[in-house]
Structures are given as structure tokens and as C-alpha cells.
Amino acid sequence: MTTVLLVRHGRSTANTAGVLAGRTPGVNLDERGEAQALELAARLMPVHLDAVVSSPLERTRQTAERLAAGREGTLFEVDERFTECDYGTWSGRPLKSLAEEPLWRTVQAHPAAAAFPDGESLAALSARAVSAVRAWNAKLGEQATYAVVSHGDVIKAVAADALGMHLDLFQRINVDPCSLTVIRYHGTRPSVLRLNDLGGDVSALIRSVEPAAGPGEAGDAPVGGGAGS
Template sequence: MPTVLLIRHGLTAKTGPVLTGWTPGVPLDERGTAQAGAVAARLAGLPLDAVVSSPLDRCLQTARAVLEDRDTPGGLEVDERFGEVRYGDWTGRELKELAEEPLWKVVQAHPSAVTFPGDGGESLAAAQLRAVRAVRDWNERLGDEAVYAVCSHGDIIKAIVADALGLHLDQFQRIQVDPASLTVVRYTELRPFLVRLNDGGTDLSGLVPVNQGDSDAPVGGGA
């Protein structure tokens, strides 16, 4: 039953005030570099079958930190399907400015209906579909007992989590994914299990695969 560790990239100088999107050449800043190192340290004792990244610089840097001093088959794998939502004309604009746009309220309340304006603008539904397909493809490629990491972006991780929980995409804005946080989903034959969400610092030793064959949820929560 494969387990995917979804890592959001560390902070950049633009994270927060600006919708960076697919803007090229936006590296981690000093804070983000430290965050990437901290994530790598947390994962150091956990065997990983693969480390996969969005092709954008901020994710590649975070993923490379995780791979440093680690013998992972295949090295760093890049999958464009884990790349950021293509925000079209919104890319590079300040969030406080975008909040005045009529589309902003739709993004908040009815994201499944949103297609971002302009050349190359993507719908949030299409972004979710490609990301979920990517996870399923990697699950099949790596096998039932795999534990692997994917470094991606906030909205993409939220969309994957919404799918894992069986939530309509319109509910995905209720999910929070902070920079350099860890979210873990374990996929079984019957259903996915959300194991961690927006985890910023707890022990990860419990993620080592042990007796994962049962697709049933423990009644009462289990031990």
C-alpha cells in the first residue's frame, strides 16, 4: 500500500504577497533554505523509494535538500504534473490586488468552476486531475510497499488531499498547507488514508511500512 509524503516547498522572497505560479527563477530565500534543511533532517531516518519534484526551482531546491546524503534509487525525478496551477494572467500579481477581482470570490467559494484567465490559464479542476493521476501513476510504478516523497505546491497538495478525503473540490479551501510542511497519504486497495496533514515537526518513524495490507479503518480509531 504505497505511502506518499507531500512536501510543500520552502519560502521564497515572493511567497505570500505574490502569486508566483510558474514564474521562472524564483529560488528559496534564506528562510526557505533553512526550512528545506529541516525537512531533510526530519526525513533522514526514513527510507524513500523515490523523490519526485515539480519542475519549478523552489521545489527542486527543497527536493535536492531531501536527497542530500541519501541513496535513493533513480535520484531526483521531475514530474511536470506536480507543477503549480497555471494561473494565467494572475501570475506574478500581488494577492491583495487579486482579492479585488470578481473571480477571487469564486476561487474562494466555488473553485471547481474556476479557470484562470489569459493565455495558458488552467482550471483548478484540471490541475487536480493531473496531480491525482500523477500520484496514482507513481503508486503503480513504485509498488504496494513504496514510501516516496513528492515536492509540490500548496494548491496542488490541497487538491490531492481533497481527492484522498473524497471531498468535492469546492471544499479544498478548507485545507491548509504551510511552506515546508509535510502531508502524508497512504493508498490502500479500498481507500486512501490521510495520515498527516500540514505537519511541521512531529516524529516520522511511524511511517515505516509495517503490516499495511488492511484496507479497513479501525473502529474507534485504533492504537
């Protein structure tokens, strides 16, 4: 069972300005975002990470570097497949003005059909992000636990896939700055352990010896809910 910790970058200067940053260069963590990244890194320090994988953009790399600090032997790698959506000509524009565009309603209600002008479709974003997670799962192996530091829409797309939700429903998922979403991939299906966690205890993510399997096969969902961690 491979465990993936999906981390959204800390709050950025574009977040506080109300601007859709997209892939615009030079968007960094603001003061609060820097504090969020340090707080999350401290909270996750007891959890062994085989790798920390980051989107190439500044705000994600800054968050990922805080997460990887002090972890000797942990692989640190940048993966373009986890980069922000290419919002095309929407990039750099205020969200208030974008909300007046006809495409905005499509993004809200039918995101599977949304393609940004001179940019990327949300369906293409979902396909690349989900395939990247699967590739990293195969690369690191069934006992691995690793972190991916990425962006809100990327994480929502991966979480929607894990939940078996159509992409048109992914706006029902909220992913706040520096939140933690955790997915465990079994041989037959994923299971979502956390969504938009902003401060929960992480002791359940610390694995020493794999627990003995209960009734059925390893990774089966406990009928009735089980006893928890």
C-alpha cells in the same frame, strides 16, 4: 499500501513579497525557506524513500534536492504533472490586487468552477495531480514510500481527493511552506495520515516489517480508532 509524502516547497521570495508566483521563472527559496528545507530533510532522514519526485520549478527543485541529499539509491525525478497551477495573467501580481478581482470570490467559494484567465482551471490541476499520484503508486508498487515536492494548491487538491472532499471544499485545507502531508493508498481507498505537519515525530512512517492485519482485511480502518502506531 503505498505511502506518499507530499511536501510543499520552502518559503520563497514570492511568498515574502506577497506575490502570486505561479510558474514565473527565477522564484527561489529565501533564507528561511532554505533553512526549512534543510530542517525537513534532516527530520525525514530516518524514513526510507524509494523516490523523490519534484515539480520542475526552482523552489520545488531546491527543496527536493535537500530532501534527496545523502540518499544513495533513491530515484530522483522531475514530473511536470506536479507543477504549479498556471495562473495565467494572474501570475506575478500582488495578492492584494488579486483579492479585488471578481474571480477571487469564485476561487474562494466555488474553486471547481475557477479558471484563471489565459491559464488553467483548478479542476484541471486536480485531475492531473491526482492521476500523477496514481501513476507513481502503480510504478513504484504497493510497498513503496516516496516523496512528492510540489505546491500548495496541488497538495490541497490531492489531499481533498484522498479525503473524499469535493474540490469546492479544498480551501478548508491549509498547506504551509515545507509542511508534510502524508497519504497511504490501500487497495480500496486512501487514508490521510498527516495534514500540514510542521514538526511532528516521523517514527510512525518508518516501515520495517508490515504489521499483521487485525480484524477484517489489511488496510481496513479500525472501528473505534485502534491503538495507533
